[in-house]
Amino acid sequence: MSIAPDLSDWFRANARDLPWRRPGFTAWGTLVSEFMLQQTPVARVIPRLAEWLERWPSPSALAAAPPGDAVRAWASLGYPRRALNLHACAVAIAELHGGVVPEDVDQLLALPGVGPYTARAVAVFAYGHRHPVVDTNVRRVLARAVDGLGEPAPPSTRRDLAAMDALLPVTLTDARVFNAAAMELGAIVCTARAPKCDECPIRDACAWRAEGYPVYLGARKPVQKRFEGSDRQVRGLILAELRAVDVPVPASELTAVWADGTQRSRAIAGLLSDGLAVRTDAGYALPGH
Secondary structure, eight states, rough: OOOOHHHHHHHHHHHHGGGGGGOOOOHHHHHHHHHHHTTSOOOHHHHHHHHHHHOSSHHHHHHTOOHHHHHHHHHHSSSSSHHHHHHHHHHHHHHHHHTOOOSHHHHHHTSSOOOHHHHHHHHHTTOOOOOOOOOOOHHHHHHHHHTTTOOOOOHHHHHHHHHHHHHHSSSSHHHHHHHHHHHHHHHSSSSSSSOOGGGOGGGGGGGGHHHHHHOOOOOOOOOOOOOOOOOOHHHHHHHHHHHHHHSBBBBHHTTOOOHHHHHHHHHHHHHHTSOOOEEEEEEEEEETT
C-alpha cells in the first residue's frame, strides 16, 4: 500500500504556515532558506530569512556585497561557512545565469555549496519539477514506514533518492506535495526521539509499528564530538569578535577570547583556511573588510 495519498492528504490539511510555502515566494528565497535550514531549527531561521531577503532580495544584490557582510549577517545560524558558500553561490548566479536562480538540477549542483538535497529542493519547491527530495526527516520516515527500522542507515544519496523516487506520485503537483509531506511528518510527528505514532496519518501502513517497534541495530553515523571546549567553539568565539566590529581585531585582543594559545592559533588558522577571516597589518577581519 502506498503511503503517498494519506500522507499528502494529511499535509494539505495540517501543513505549517512557513514563509517558503507561501504563494509568490521567490526561487532565490527558497535557495536562501535551504542554506539556512541546514542543521538549524525553523524557528531560528524564519526571522533571519526575512532580514536577509529584505537586505538582499536577489542574488545580484548579495553578489555586490563583500563576503564578510554575509558572514556578519549570518550571526547565530551556525556553520558560518554556509554564509560564504551562499555568497559565492550568489556571485555564480549573477555571473553565469543573469541573476536568475537556475531550475535545472545539474546547473544547481554546479553552484558553490549546493548539494543533492538543496538542488532538488529548489527545483521542486521553487519551480515545480518532479524529483525526489530527501532530507534527514524523510530518511527517518522511509526507514520506519517502509523498511520497518527505528532509525535510517547512514546516508547514501543513490539509495535514499531511489527509495523516495519509488513512492513519488506521477503528477507534478502530487509529487511536490508528497515531498513536502514526508519532510513535515518527520519534522513534527515521526520525530527522532519521541514519535507521535498515535497521531500519524500513515500509522496503519507503517512497517515499524506493525513489527512492534524493533530497536535499530544497524550501522550509525559517527557521533559528533562535544562542542564545549572544542575547536568549533573557539572558532565561533573568535568569529563573533570579528563580526562585532568593522575594523581589524588585533591578535593581542584575541588572547582574551580563549586562553589556550595553541588552540586559539589552531582556530584562527582554520578560519583563515576556510576564508572566514583574513589577516591584515592591523590584525584579523572578516573577508572584504
